[in-house]
Amino acid sequence: MDEVAAAIADPVRREILEMLRDEARLSAGNIAERFAISRPAVSRHLRVLRESGLVRDETVGRQRFYVLDASRLTPLAQWLALFERSGRPADRPSGWEHHLDALETEVYRARRERRPDKPDESDKPDEYDEYDESEENTA
DSSP states (O other): OHHHHHHHTSHHHHHHHHHHHHHSEEEHHHHHTTSSSOHHHHHHHHHHHHHHTSEEEEEETTEEEEEEOGGGGHHHHHHHHHHHHTTOOTTSOOHHHHHHHHHHHHHHHHHHHHOTTSOOOOSSOOTTOOOOTHHHHTO
């Protein structure tokens, strides 16, 4: 379980796992072209994922394909679930919900701080308030 937790601790590796979840099987080249990091760096991430058992590789001709093995996540998910259920009143949000709510609050706060020229109409913008890249270009 520790090896799996260490493997998913890196955001690049988590993104690789998500890609493999969505597309079932990808070559190292297909994975690498989606990142701004070097191919050797992607190869190192793939090696960590392979050694943790989260992905396996299949060789077809001269190409190596990577496939997700999500079964290795089960023990970690079960362990984390113990903390979701332990001693929590039914009306109180779970730990993950609490952390996500806190993250949402920080995102809204950062947006407000980035727009000092606009009046603060409410503490929390609409949930459909989209990120506007043009605001960054004006700074």
